[in-house]
Amino acid sequence: MRYISFEKSGKTLLGVRDSGGGIRTLGEFTLEALLADGVDLQQFAAQHTGGAIEAEEGVKLLPPLRRPTKILCVGLNFKDHSAESNFAQPDYPTMFLRLHTSLVAHQQPIVRPRISDSLDYEGEIAVVLGKGGRHIAKRDALSHVAGYALFNDASVREYQFKTPQWTIGKNFDGTGAFGPELVTADELPPGAKGLLLETRLNGKVVQSANTDDMVFDVETLISVLSEAVTLEAGDVIVAGTPSGIGWARNPKLLMRHGDVCEVSVAGLGVLRNPIVDEAAA
Known part of the structure; x- marks a missing residue:
């Protein structure tokens, strides 16, 4: 469905x-x-x-959920991405939060802020919970998943790295593309395993990986997060991006006005967003 x-x-x-x-x-x-x-x-x-x-x-x-109860994002969940970002691969999920005010829908513009020219793409899968809880056993975790969607965790890198905490660079208005639909869990392999995840910028593939390459799979993320946080129905877990980000390239490949960014996963379709400059005040 x-x-x-x-x-x-x-x-x-x-x-x-x-x-x-x-x-x-x-x-x-x-x-x-x-x-x-x-x-x-x-x-x-x-x-x-x-x-x-x-x-x-x-x-x-609209985004499948416009005001999720929580948007829990996972950083450094692909080894090649950790390496290209010059981070040692962590043995515990690297978590940060997104705000619902950053969300945009399929076909709606991702907004490049006028105060920075460092807008980067990050194609990911989003896990939407149908029920929550604390101390969820890994063996039971997938029964808590309602479905999946695509996410572009577009990041303003200049602001992401102004401090050791990444949150501000991940929460500019109009930078969290989410959609195009919520696909119920029965439509995909358990845990969305074995699926090709790709990001294309202006038609060129810039990220390509298999969801099997995630360091922490979906059930691990749910179980580990629930050790600390009461998960709720309607929570969204954005599960991490593979290597190929623009910031790690030489020269850097950043998104600018007029570009089109697409994220695709087999079974989830294509999340497509044009890039526009933020309007002047």
């Missing part, structure tokens, strides 16, 4: 993709509310019928 969040005619709506690529509307619901209520997403889609939208004219796509 592929859930899509969108606006049409002034209403915030939830729908599912049909086999032909159109949208079957479910009503004025949000994934945040459904997950918080413990709703089975497959049953919900089967029980709610609405109009069909065959052409997306007048549809404004």
